[in-house]
Amino acid sequence: MNGMLRIEGLTKRHGSRLVLSDVSFRAQPGRVTAFLGPNGAGKSSTLRILLGLDHPSGGHALIDGQPYRRLREPLRTIGSLLDGPGAHRSRTARNHLTWLARASGLPKRRVDEVLERVGLADAGRTRVGRFSLGMGQRLGLAAALLGEPSALVLDEPVNGLDPGGIRWIRALLREHAGAGGTVLLSSHLMSEVAEIADDLVIIAGGRIASAGRFDKVTAGYATLEDAFFALTAAGRAEEAR
Known part of the structure; x- marks a missing residue:
């Protein structure tokens, strides 16, 4: 695996408004x-780009x-979860994943493999419109894993999951990184x-307030939450100057 993700000097404007700097x-x-x-800080804009x-x-x-x-086989390189499962409500989970597999030249066996991995093996023939929020998140993760990608980009991946589901996805992401893959999550x-x-x-405010190893970014703060509020307040103050 590899999947290095590099964001370099990214700038985005919407009219006169500077979204990313x-x-x-x-x-x-x-x-x-x-x-x-x-x-509104610019996370979604960065991930969409x-x-x-x-x-x-x-x-x-x-x-x-x-x-x-420019990726030749994007789903084999990077899997993503943005804005829920991304499946039409009338489709079954299996049909949705089968369509993605065919469109990307992936083997059909991957559909059953990812349904099993995310805990939806018994819900493959259920229409997405009947899914709970947590089941929809699991389907979105199944789609992200379909191509066995080296990199995963996930926006609010534990949204709607119960404590058991949160613990499960934590283990899944640690396993992916432990195998040499890249995980970027919001x-x-x-x-x-x-x-x-x-x-x-x-x-x-569309600017990086801090980046680096967890222990270095949070050094001097009692908790991650304290570091987050202090650094984002400083970032917004800098933007206002």
Whole structure:
């Protein structure tokens, strides 16, 4: 595995509004990197650019040295979970994953494998519209894992999961990183981030407030939450100058 993710000098404007300003950081293989920031800080814009869903005004977002749109087999390189399962409510879980597998040239056996891995083996023929929020998250994770990618990019992956599900996904992400893969996750759950993250990237006001190893970013603070509020407040104050 590899899956190095490099964000270099990323800038994004919407009209006269500067959404991202010179955003740079790395998510490295073998490590779980948490991408934190308040609502509106620029996290979603950064992830959307990384995944080829939006264009930057400047800078680069690279996966193994390539922008997403140049990847020959994107699902084999990077798996993502943004905005829930991404499946039509009338489709069954199995049909949704089968369609993704066929479109990406993946073997059909992967559908059953990922349904089993995320705990939806018995719900494969259930229509997505009948899924709970947690089941929808598991289906989104199944889609992210379908191509056995080296990198995972996950936005609020534990949303809707019960304590057992949260513990399960923590183990899954640690296993992925332990096998040499890259994990970049965004979450508002500070306690969960503190349990799993090796590295932290904190963004505020479209600018990086701090980035580095967990212990270095949080040095001098009693908790991750204290570090987060102090650093994001400082970032917003810098933006206002």
